[in-house]
Amino acid sequence: MQIHVVKSGESLWGIARSYRSDMNQIILLNQLENPDVLVVGQALVIPEGGREYVVQAGDSLWAIAQRFGISVQQLAEFNQISDPSLIFIGDLLVLPYFPHTVQPGDSVWSLSQRYGISAERMIQVNGLTNPSLLYVGQTLYIPRKPRPVKEINAYTTRTSAAGRNEVLALGRNFTYLSPFTYGVREDGSITEMNEESVLQAAKANNVAPLMVLTNFTNGSFSSDKAAAILRNPDLQETLITNILAKMEEKGYTGLNIDFEYVYPEDRENYNNFLRRVVARLRPAGYTVSTAVAPKIKADQQGLLYEAHDYPAHGEILDFVVIMTYEWGWAGGRPWAIAPINKVREVLDYAVTAIPRDKIMMGVPLYGRDWKIPWVEGTFARTVSPKEAVQLAAKYGVEIQYDETYQSPYFRYRDESGQDHEVWFEDARSMQVKYDAITNYGLRGGSYWVLGNPFPQNWPVLRDNFTVRKV
Incomplete structure (x- = not known):
């Protein structure tokens, strides 16, 4: 898979030809509804012919395996498909091996260096009894270079049939699915959810579901609701009993656990509550994690930050989701949702306070459309990455890319004469985020939130990581 940024005058036919790729495969992978309309600055993902295949209408995993001369089991295992019937149009399947025709001067050692795999692995895959004897024109099968194994969590707010279908289609990309949300009540009880359909879809993809518990009520996080629980150990025991039953x-x-806007004076109360939860849940075989605000220092001021004790969470819990997004929040000025320079500032502190193998970096799957000039008290509209590109196409504007924030953006004027500024994510910005996960040696990433079509993200994810299944 490669990333191509559309330039002025380019056509999809020409782009496909330059990469020796199939135009229809590019259309399917990027979910291009009108292939004749490309936007300058638009990022496309390009499948590599002979190494990757995009599922088309009428395909079955068996037929695809037959086409490339591999077993269904090999193809399913390599692509982490737990149910061979769960393949979808537009899925990128990576072939576990790809052919190489031996050229003059080729050797097992030189090919192993070129493709980044061990000579022993190449010998094993090809059944070479005498590795020093290769002949020009001979076909060798090159195993794919191993990808780092990382955990991926995805939050979802959709428990409808559409949410179920999305989890069915995307579930092979997730370690965990986190339906949002169960809320705490002041008496230690919890609210109800009707999320069975998405849990069934998660199970079909071997995705581990996480129960999300918050102090969220009536559209916002309640500091008082958190305080009522955190200041009463007896209520906490009641709450934990209810959690275990659910x-x-x-x-x-x-x-x-995603308790936000916790009063600063409840910082140690929160830590002690986490200790009580772990003491009862871990012996029963459950993991416990939290979602925390993106801090750049231990004593960062503000109601969002002060009660989130990074070292304590890192010591007590199995892992911690750091919400590294929302710099460009709906009620603020136009800005990148997750500018990479700001994300790195958070990670620079986080890795000093939390073990790296317990950090899940937050990754946004959405963008925002602001009216400009921005006016205090106004709110941006949330858009999906796919919708953002469609907006740029509709209004005939080029997509720009901010090198500091590593994020795409553009401005347009609507039919009423109102100016807008849009920031969103694309294949380039996601690659930079996955690089951060790799370079910082983190446990993995956590998406907020499903429900925003972003076809380019999933092949970029699979190109970077093997997703751990538990």
Whole structure:
């Protein structure tokens, strides 16, 4: 897979030809509804012919395996497909091996260096009894270079049929699925959810579901609701009992606690609550994690930050989701949702306070459309990355790319004469985020939130990582 940024005058036919790729495969992978309309600055993902294949209408995993001379089991295992019937139009399948025709001067050693795999692995795959004897024109099968294994969590707010279908289609990309949300009540009880359909879809893809518990009520996070629980150990025991019953009933494998805007004076109360939760859930085989605000220092001021004790969470919990997004928040000025320079500032502190193998970096799957000039008290509209590109196409504007923030953006004027500024994510900005996960040696990433079509993200993810399944 490669990333191509559209330039002025380019056509899809020409782009496909330059990469020796199939135009229809590019259309399917990028979900291009009108292939004749490309936007200058638009990022496309390009499948590599002979190494990758995009599922088309009428395909079956068996037919694809037959086409490339491999077994269904090999193809399914390599692409982490737990149910061979769960393939979807537009899925990028990576072939576990690709052919190489031996050229003059080729040797097992030189090819192993070229493709970044061990000579022993190449010998094994090809059954070479005498590795020093290769002949020109001979076909060797090159195994794909191993990708780092990382965990990926995805939050979803959609428990409808559409949410179920999305999890079915994308589930092979996730370690965990976190339906949002169960809320705490002041008496230690919890609110209800009707999320069974998405949990079934997760199970079909071997995705571990996490129960999300928050102090979210009536559209916002309640500091008082958190305080009522965190200041009363007896209520906490009642709450934990209710959590355990719900997790067993619904088949959850872990708990993710997202208490936000906790009063600073409840910082140690929160830590002690986490200790109580772990003491009861871990012996029962459940994981416990939290979602925390993106801090750049231990004593960062503000209601969002002060009660989130990075070292304590890192010590107590199985892992921690750091919400490295929302710099460009709906009620603020136009800005990148997750500018990479700001994300790195958070990670620079986080790795000093939390073990790297417990950090899940937050990754946004959405963008925002602001009216400009921005006016205090106004709110941006949330858009999907796919919708953002469609807006740029509709209004005939080029997509720009901010090198500092590593994020795409553009401005347009609508039919009423109102000016807009849009920031969103594309294949380039996601690659930079996955580079950060790799370079910082993190446990993995956590998406907020499903429900925003972003076809380019999934092949970029699979190109970078093998997703851990538990």
